Amino acid sequence: xxxxxxxxxxxxxxxxxxxxxxxxxxxxxxxxxxxxxxxxxxxxxxxxxxxxxxxxxxxxxxxxxxxxxxxxxxxxxxxxxxxxxxxxxxxxxxxxxxxxxxxxxxxxxxxxxxxxxxxxxxxxxxxxxxxxxxxxxxxxxxxxxxxxxxxxxxxxxxxxxxxxxxxxxxxxxxxxxxxxxxxxxxxxxxxxxxxxxxxxxxxxxxxxxxxxxxxxxxxxxxxxxxxxxxxxxxxxxxxxxxxxxxxxxxxxxxxxxxxxxxxxxxxxxxxxxxxxxxxxxxxxxxxxxxxxxxxxxxxxxxxxxxxxxxxxxxxxxxxxxxxxxxxxxxxxxxxxxxxxxxxxxxxxxxxxxxxxxxxxxxxxxxxxxxxxxxxxxxxxxxxxxxxxxxxxxxxxxxxxxxxxxxxxxxxxxxxxxxxxxxxxxxxxxxxxxxxxxxxxxxxxxxxxxxxxxxxxxxxxxxxxxxxxxxxxxxxxxxxxxxxxxxxxxxxxxxxxxxxxxxxxxxxxxxxxxxxxxxxxxxxxxxxxxxxxxxxxxxxxxxxxxxxxxxxxxxxxxxxxxxxxxxxxxxxxxxxxxxxxxxxxxxxxxxxxxxxxxxxxxxxxxxxxxxxxxxxxxxxxxxxxxxxxxxxxxxxxxxxxxxxxxxxxxxxxxxxxxxxxxxxxxxxxxxxxxxxxxxxxxxxxxxxxxxxxxxxxxxxxxxxxxxxxxxxxxxxxxxxxxxxxxxxxxxxxxxxxxxxxxxxxxxxxxxxxxxxxxxxxxxxxxxxxxxxxxxxxxxxxxxxxxxxxxxxxxxxxxxxxxxxxxxxxxxxxxxxxxxxxxxxxxx
Numbered sequence: 088x089x090x091x092x093x094x095x096x097x098x099x100x101x102x103x104x105x106x107x108x109x110x111x112x113x114x115x116x117x118x119x120x121x122x123x124x125x126x127x128x129x130x131x132x133x134x135x136x137x138x139x140x141x142x143x144x145x146x147x148x149x150x151x152x153x154x155x156x157x158x159x160x161x162x163x164x165x166x167x168x169x170x171x172x173x174x175x176x177x178x179x180x181x182x183x184x185x186x187x188x189x190x191x192x193x194x195x196x197x198x199x200x201x202x203x204x205x206x207x208x209x210x211x212x213x214x215x216x217x218x219x220x221x222x223x224x225x226x227x228x229x230x231x232x233x234x235x236x237x238x239x240x241x242x243x244x245x246x247x248x249x250x251x252x253x254x255x256x257x258x259x260x261x262x263x264x265x266x267x268x269x270x271x272x273x274x275x276x277x278x279x280x281x282x283x284x285x286x287x288x289x290x291x292x293x294x295x296x297x298x299x300x301x302x303x304x305x306x307x308x309x310x311x312x313x314x315x316x317x318x319x320x321x322x323x324x325x326x327x328x329x330x331x332x333x334x335x336x337x338x339x340x341x342x343x344x345x346x347x348x349x350x351x352x353x354x355x356x357x358x359x360x361x362x363x364x365x366x367x368x369x370x371x372x373x374x375x376x377x378x379x380x381x382x383x384x385x386x387x388x389x390x391x392x393x394x395x396x397x398x399x400x401x402x403x404x405x406x407x408x409x410x411x412x413x414x415x416x417x418x419x420x421x422x423x424x425x426x427x428x429x430x431x432x433x434x435x436x437x438x439x440x441x442x443x444x445x446x447x448x449x450x451x452x453x454x455x456x457x458x459x460x461x462x463x464x465x466x467x468x469x470x471x472x473x474x475x476x477x478x479x480x481x482x483x484x485x486x487x488x489x490x491x492x493x494x495x496x497x498x499x500x501x502x503x504x505x506x507x508x509x510x511x512x513x514x515x516x517x518x519x520x521x522x523x524x525x526x527x528x529x530x531x532x533x534x535x536x537x538x539x540x541x542x543x544x545x546x547x548x549x550x551x552x553x554x555x556x557x558x559x560x561x562x563x564x565x566x567x568x569x570x571x572x573x574x575x576x577x578x579x580x581x582x583x584x585x586x587x588x589x590x591x592x593x594x595x596x597x598x599x600x601x602x603x604x605x606x607x608x609x610x611x612x613x614x615x616x617x618x619x620x621x622x623x624x625x626x627x628x629x630x631x632x633x634x635x636x637x638x639x640x641x642x643x644x645x646x647x648x649x650x651x652x653x654x655x656x657x658x659x660x661x662x663x664x665x666x667x668x669x670x671x672x673x674x675x676x677x678x679x680x681x682x683x684x685x686x687x688x689x690x691x692x693x694x695x696x697x698x699x700x701x702x703x704x705x706x707x708x709x710x711x712x713x714x715x716x717x718x719x720x721x722x723x724x725x726x727x728x729x730x731x732x733x734x735x736x737x738x739x740x741x742x743x744x745x746x747x748x749x750x751x752x753x754x755x756x757x758x759x760x761x762x763x764x765x766x767x768x769x770x771x772x773x774x775x776x777x778x779x780x781x782x783x784x785x786x787x788x789x790x791x792x793x794x795x796x797x798x799x800x801x802x803x804x805x806x807x808x809x810x811x812x813x814x815x816x817x818x819x820x821x822x823x824x825x826x827x828x829x830x831x832x833x834x835x836x837x838x839x840x841x842x843x844x845x846x847x848x849x850x851x852x853x854x855x856x857x858x859x860x861x862x863x864x865x866x867x868x869x870x871x872x873x874x875x876x877x878x879x880x881x882x883x884x885x886x887x888x889x890x891x892x893x894x895x896x897x898x899x900x901x902x903x904x905x906x907x908x909x910x911x912x913x
Contacts, residue, residue: 110797110798111797112650112653112654112769112793112794112797113647113649113650113769113791113793113794114649114653115649116637116649116652116653119653119657120633120634120637120638121311121632121634124136124310126138126310127310127311127632127634127635128638129638130638130639130642131622131625131634131635131636131637131638131639131640131641131642131643132625132635132639132642133625133626133629137629138168138169138170138310139168139309139328139329139629139630140165140166140167140168140169140305140307140308140309140328141165141166141168141328141329141330142163142164142165142166142304142305142327142328142329142330143163143164143166143330143331143332144161144162144163144164144302144330144331144332144333144334144407145161145162145332145333145334146159146160146161146162146302146332146333146334146335146407147159147160147161147334147335147337148160148301148302148334148335148336148337149336149337149338149394150296150298150336150337150338150339150342150411152294152296152338152339152342152390154272155272155273155285155294155296156270156271156272156273157270157271157273157298157301158269158270159268159269159270159301159302160266160267160268160269161266161267161269161302161303162264162265162266163264163265163266163267163305164262164263164264164330165257165262165263165264165265165305166262167257167258167259167260167261167262167263168259168260169259169308169310170259171259172256172257172258172259173253173256173257173308174252174253174256174257175250175251175252175253176250176251176253176257176263176305176306177248177249177250177251177305177306177308177314177315177316178248178249178250178251178267178303178304178305178306179247179248179249179303179304179305179306179319179325179327180226180227180244180246180247180248180249180303181247181300181304181319181325182225182226182227182271182300182301183225183226183227183244183246183247183319184225184226184247184281184319184320184321185223185225185226185274185279185281186225186226187220187221187225189226189246189247190246190247190318190320191319191320191321192220194320215278216278216279216280219274219275219278219279220278220279223272223274223275223279224272225271225272225274225279226271227269227270227271227303228269228270228271229242229244229249229267229268229269229303230268230269230270231266231267231268232249232251232265232266232267233265233266233267234254234263234264234265235263235264235265235266238254240252240253240254240265245318246318247318247319248306248316248318249303251265267303269302269303271301273285273296273298275287275476276297276475276476276477277476280321281300281321282299282300282477282480282487283297283298283299283300283301283408283477283480283487284296284297284476284477285297285476286475286476288414288436288438291387291388291414293387293412293413293414294412295410295411295412295414295415295436295474295475295476296410296411296412296475297408297410297473297475297476297477297487298408298409298410298411299408299480299482299487300325301408302407304325304327304406305327305328307326307327307328307531307630308328309531309630311632312531312534315531315533315534317533317534317585319533320585321585322536322584322585322587322590323532323533323534323536323583323584323585324532324533324536324539324584325406325532325533326525326529326530326531326532326533326534326630327405327406327529328405329403329404329405329529329628330403330404330405331400331401331402331403331404332347332348332399332400332401332404332407333398333400334346334347334348334398334399334400334401334407334409335396335397335398335399336396336397336398336399336409336411337394337395337396337397338394338395338396338397338411339390339391339393339394339395339413340391340393340394340395341386341389341390341391341413342391342395342411342412342413342415343378343383343411343412343413343415343417343434344356344397344409344410344411345409345410345411345415345417345432345434345471345473345485346397346399346407346408346409346410346485347399347401347404347406347407347408347409347469347482347483347484347485348399348400348401348402348404348407348469348484349399349400349401349468349469350397350398350399351398351399351400352396352397352398353365355395355396355398356395356396356397361377361378364376364377364419365377365419365430368418368419368420368421368430369421369430370421371420371421372420373420374418374419374420374433374444374448374449375418375419375420376416376417376418376444377417377418377419377432378415378416378417379416380416380437380440380444383413383414383415383416383436383437384437386413386414387413387414390413391413401467401483401484403466403628404467404483404484404526405483405526405529406482406483406526407482407483408482408483408485408487409485410434410473410475410485410487412434412436412475414436414437415434415435415436416434416435416436416437416439416440416443416444417432417433417434418432418433418444418447418448419431419432419433419448420448420449420452422451422452422455422456422470424455424456424459424464424465425459425464426464427455427459427464427465427466428468429465429467429468429469429470430468430469430470431448431451431452431455431470431471431472432448432451432469432470432471432472433447433448433451433471433472433473433474434471434472434473434474435447435473435474436474438491438492438494438501439474439490439491439492440492440501441492441501442490442491442492442503442507442508442511443474443491443511446508446511446512446515447472447474447488447511447515448472450472450511450512450515450516450519451470451471451472451515451519453516453550453553453554454470454515454516454519454520454550455470455519457516457546457549457550457553458520458522458523458546458550461546461549461616461619461620461623462523462524462528462546462619462620462623463523463527463528463620463623463624463627465522465523466527466627467483467484467522469484469485470484470519470522471484471485471486472486472488472515472518472519473485473486473487473488474487474488474489474490474491475487477489478490478514479514479517479518480518481518481519481521481522481526482526483522483526484522486515486518486519486521486522487518488511488514488515488518489511489514490507490510490511490514491503491507492507493507505559509558509559509560512551512554513547513551513560513561516547516550516551516554517543517544517547520543520546520547520550521539521543523543523546523623524538524539524542524543524546524623525538525539527627527628528542528622528623528626528627528629528631529626529628529629529630529631530630530631530632531630531632532584533584534583534584535581535583535584535632535633536584536587536590536594537580537581537593537594537595537597537598537656538631538633538636540594540595540598541580541594541595541597541598541599541601541602542598542599542602542636544562544563544595544596544598544599545563545598545599545602545603547560547562547563547599548560548562548563548564548599548603549563551563561596562595562596562599562600563599563600563603564600564603564819565600565603565604565819565820565821565822566819566822567596567600568592568596568597568600568822569822569823569824571589571592571593571596571597572597572661572662572822572824573661573824574589574592576588576589577589577593577659578593578659579656579657579658579659580593580594580597580598580601580655580656580657581633581656581657597655598656600822601651601655601656602615602619603820604655604770604820604821604822605640605648605651606619607820608770608771608773608820608821609646609648609651609771609789609790610644610646614644614645614646615644617643617644618639618640618641618642618643618644619640621639621642621643622635622636622639622640622643625639626639633656637649637652650769650790651790654767654768654769655768658767658768660766660767660768661766661767661768661822661824662766662768662770662821662822662823662824663764663765663766663767663823663824663825663828664762664763664764664765664766664770664772664815664816664821664823664828664829665762665763665765665815665825665828665829666760666761666762666813666815666828666829666830666831667761667762667763667799667828668760668761668831669758669759669760669761669810669813669831670758670759671756671757671758671809671810672756672757672758672759673754673755673756673757674750674751674753674754674755674757675751676751676752677736677739677740677751678736679728679729679732679733679735679736680728683726683727683728683732684726686726687724687726690726754807755805755806755807756805756806756807756808756809756810757803757804757805758803758804758805758806758810759801759802759803760774760801760802760803760804760813760831761799761800761801762799762800762801762802762815763798763799764793764797764798764799764800765825765828766823766824766825767797769790769793769797770790770821770823771787771788771789771790771792771821772786772787772788772792772802772815773785773786773787773788773815773816773817773818773820773821774786774787774788774802774804774813774814774815775813775814775815775817776804776806776810776812776813777810777811777812777813777814778806778808778809778810778811779808779809779810779811780808785817786804788802812830812831812832813830813831814829814830814831815829815830816829
């Protein structure tokens with residue numbers, strides 16, 4: 088088919104402006120985002136009146152190893168930097184999630200019975216979890232709450248929150264000093280879930296203690312939300328105020344302690360040899376062992392009856408955690424990258440070697456090097472990775488990480504799989520990376536999990552690829568989120584943390600994949616990297632909201648991305664773009680010799696009817712037997728060039744300018760490509776165009792191509808030679824959920840059929856009844872031949888339903904490893 092170019096362009100335009108197909112996917116987010124203020128600007132930056140509260144802590148605590156309990160006393164200095172007068176303060180009591188009457192326990196549910204694999208079975212592990220939760224005496228025991236003058240303060244405990252009523256209102260710019268005495272029992276970290284706990288080793292009868300959310304902490308108060316007083320249910324974590332910490336921890340004297348901050352009394356708790364090793368580690372090119380495996384194994388054999396107090400200080404951090412055990416091996420190495428310098432350290436039991444000794448500290452340093460490139464320079468002097476009961480959890484300067492080799496039961500040899508190795512590296516990168524998001528860029532995790540998990544998972548994937556080529560990472564690449572984007576029961580990313588379904592894909596993988604699409608497909612690396620780093624720099628040691636992130640990315644990249652935030656973050660629409668068809672046009676040369684020959688060829692290429700095929704050579708035609716009936720029209724067909732055609736062509740050519748004549752001879756090919764947005768989420772077009780000569784090239788078309796019609800468009804493609812194929816998204820960079828409709832002509836999907844034999848096991852109760860007991864195989868049982876009616880009647884076993892998910896979604900993920908992860912990281 089040949090049409091004038093003007094008609095071609097008109098067809099394309101009419102398709103784009105079909106009024107009944109209009110849906111504005113490019114509407115601005117103004118009605119969804121909060122109004123900018125002098126605290127948070129329209130550009131996404133902190134305003135000139137930005138303010139943030141502060142809380143400084145002095146804590147003294149003791150670990151009772153035999154009782155697995157902690158007793159502590161803390162003094163908090165709370166600085167009211169807000170413009171508001173406060174009549175009361177809110178405190179977080181996160182350990183109360185382990186109380187039997189906690190909301191987390193009361194609201195725990197089971198999945199639909201249709202999802203149960205075996206409704207009549209429950210694992211020993213699941214039953215142990217239920218028993219532990221029912222019997223564990225968890226939660227804070229508050230002994231005293233006093234003001235700076237020593238007088239008791241009125242306070243009310245509301246589940247995982249505590250309100251302290253102030254004796255006098257706290258004015259803007261003022262501070263308030265008060266103290267809390269408390270204690271709590273440490274739970275079994277393997278059974279209770281959560282983010283801390285102990286792990287017991289049966290072989291040497293020792294414990295590893297990972298201690299977090301372990302002291303009453305100030306709740307956040309900020310301009311957007313006021314007091315962050317949402318109850319802790321397990322998934323939504325926390326947002327906290329920055330401050331200085333002075334912490335003294337009294338533990339058994341043979342324990343080694345890892346904690347947030349710098350050790351202030353090394354002379355009192357470390358040997359001269361250990362202090363010398365630490366000194367060497369600061370300039371070492373490889374990790375230096377501070378406490379060797381041999382020394383740790385020797386410490387496991389006895390229990391000290393005395394104690395030591397480890398003193399740590401940390402400046403401008405938003406939390407404090409620690410770990411303690413006599414089992415710990417300790418290695419360290421100095422790092423220096425950009426303006427960051429300090430010590431990377433790892434603490435782990437012998438059961439974690441050789442894996443941890445080889446990779447843990449190296450992974451810490453690698454994380455700091457890579458995250459510094461994309462966000463901000465790591466500001467703290469210490470970064471630590473600790474092995475224990477928790478599979479993955481982060482705190483300032485310290486992270487808890489799972490993953491150990493497997494011990495061969497016969498040989499005793501420790502080996503590890505590829506999955507275990509890369510799972511360990513990934514979890515360390517992820518958890519150390521959390522120092523940046525949210526420990527420095529201090530987002531509100533109780534509200535928006537994706538702001539720390541999604542952003543951190545994205546930078547994690549960049550750091551993983553910088554570890555080695557073809558690193559087997561599981562998050563970041565858009566193709567990895569396709570199965571989730573196809574799934575049912577989704578909620579938008581912009582859903583509160585405690586209401587998320589499919590927690591891991593929603594809060595971790597989908598935001599990370601979206602940022603990869605922004606970086607690689609929509610903005611390009613240069614624009615994206617500048618904007619992302621600008622966000623981290625603007626909001627380090629401050630508390631950003633989603634609007635601040637969205638606005639900063641647009642402001643610093645100079646690109647309107649409202650359509651992307653709207654589709655990827657506020658809806659569950661997937662990407663599914665279909666190539667529906669292609670029509671080819673070429674420019675008519677006007678030359679009758681050329682054009683009529685072209686039309687003759689088109690006519691001759693049309694399919695011959697079955698009737699004509701059957702009649703050929705068989706049907707006797709009158710003209711064949713009477714040739715005298717032939718005339719002019721039997722000699723010339725409809726495609727014969729006449730002199731009139733030639734004269735008209737000559738006259739037309741005389742009227743054309745030289746550039747118009749050249750246009751007729753250009754030989755351009757025009758293709759109208761019909762595309763449908765089946766999934767609903769608009770996305771740029773990435774068209775791989777294959778020409779007759781075999782040449783391929785990519786044409787990238789911005790998402791705004793959908794702005795007039797978000798459902799169906801027609802795109803004009805112009806080439807210098809015939810086009811033989813088009814593929815949309817050839818590199819799988821947009822998470823398109825159906826690639827079967829991405830090519831024209833359609834491609835055959837290849838797969839495999841697995842052949843197998845049906846095997847239905849047949850039960851034989853008589854044979855089962857006569858089977859000798861293991862203890863009787865040598866000597867047949869005397870009563871084996873007794874009649875069946877004398878056999879005892881079996882009692883039906885009770886039906887036990889599957890246990891509910893742990894209180895913490897993070898604990899759930901930690902028990903379900905991803906493809907390349909030992910345990911799901913935080």
